Amino acid sequence: MASSVLNGAENLKLISGIAPTRFGFVGSNFQDRRLASKNLVSFVRNYKARTPTTRCSLSSPRPASQPRFIQHKQEAFWFYRFLSIVYDHVINPGHWTEDMRDEALEPADLSDRNMIVVDVGGGTGFTTLGIVKHVDAKNVTILDQSPHQLAKAKQKEPLKECKIIEGDAEDLPFRTDYADRYVSAGSIEYWPDPQRGIREAYRVLKLGGKACVIGPVYPTFWLSRFFADMWMLFPKEEEYIEWFQKAGFKDIKLKRIGPKWYRGVRRYGLIMGCSVTGVKPSSGDSPLQLGPKLEDIKKPVNPFGFLLRFILGTMAATYYVLVPIYMWIKDQIVPKGMPI
Template sequence: MGVLEDKARARLFYKYLSRVYDTINPFIWNEEMRDEALEWFGIEAGDRVLDVGCGTGFATEGLLEHTDDVWGLDQSAHQLEKAFGKFGKRDRVNFHRGDAERLPFADDSFDAYWSSGSIEYWPDPVAALREARRVTKPGGPVLVVGPDYPKSTAFARLADAIMLFYDEAEADRMFAEAGFQAFEHRIQQRAPGTPRAITTIARVPESGAETAADPIPDPR
């Protein structure tokens, strides 16, 4: 487990990163990548969407272009303060401070679930993905963006010491163990040589669905 896959360390990390997060983030996860993922997400006006690990609200802003019923959750008070400055505490977004592995919402509370740039800090990703499935209505989309596993052996060792990096095979395992049956993974990258994101689009099983995991149809 990487040093930042610890809730207390991650909160301390973001206490300082929150000051420059909006400046640094576009070099890793920019608007073009976010908007492409939003197309795959396929939400509609009026859908209630949960943004887990919302941070300062970069993805939240994109979600609001598609629906006006967005809920944001983050464990970092400092990141949320930045988001409050953009959207207010309850004006355009219902913000909550909380844990991805223990979501403070009832079953089937949301039409869709989004999380970008958060899974790498989850000590138990499978538990958090089960929570995503629990709070999202059957048939609803779950989109998760995380860091793709480095191809360089040396960098891979360093990455593993810091936080969770994973490849498509590991993503298959996590989503299947969490109870998802239909999902696919896509690689996104700002430019050649820059960090790669692995974006998974899953679908919450309908009641009585088969247990075998199959890819979902290409939403493009």
């Protein structure tokens, strides 16, 4: 676990200044109404304050080092070959709305139109549309391994001036100290080696540059955990922090996000559940040294095993298409102000 989490409440500061009465990481249901709108958390050392003891979630049944069915580059490639057709119309309305996108990008501090920004795993460009509200499109690069997703991005008028390239999040085609901002939304869940991807984020940033990784959170409801562990990586919040810390980032903050109709409930898992940011404190490569990649995409695969994993992973994904529908119905039925 991240050292700042294991050291307890003295290492935790709520940026909003509110100390909640019910607080936990992904292991809690997180239904405190006061935190629903004030949900930015900073992980720092030696902070002394009267805050409740942090309750970390238990280890997931399958650690990040054991990829799920679609947590492979080749399965993800073909998964998006079909999902790209309906991605903006099926996934976004339930898990990644414009309001969520703008809220998640706020900690990235896109404060200068001349900033150089890389959007890694940019897909159809939905997140990029939020970036170009603040940064000139000509200074933004969209990278994704899926040509089918990128084809959708190319069709969007506000993104016409963006650079659009195919590439691997774990081996970025950018020089060291290149970008002012690194953004990645809805991509980490498919990385076989998340630590390597975040290490790359550190490398390509300039001194003082900021990385913003937006992704899912690990659910606590047993059925959601089952399908999450089948489908793709749902990291716990402390895992995000640990990856950032090991890569060398400082001033690490985590902001919880979710659709309005979830009312702060996180036990079912959120495909877009948190936005994590960190600042690069010194020029050059990351201090973290890693071995060979966990997955070699050029290595031949067993076609029958590939097909089985792809089918099972797609079936698990269907569950997470239904979850937001279920939560939206509950939001309509249960009176406002009551827990759902």
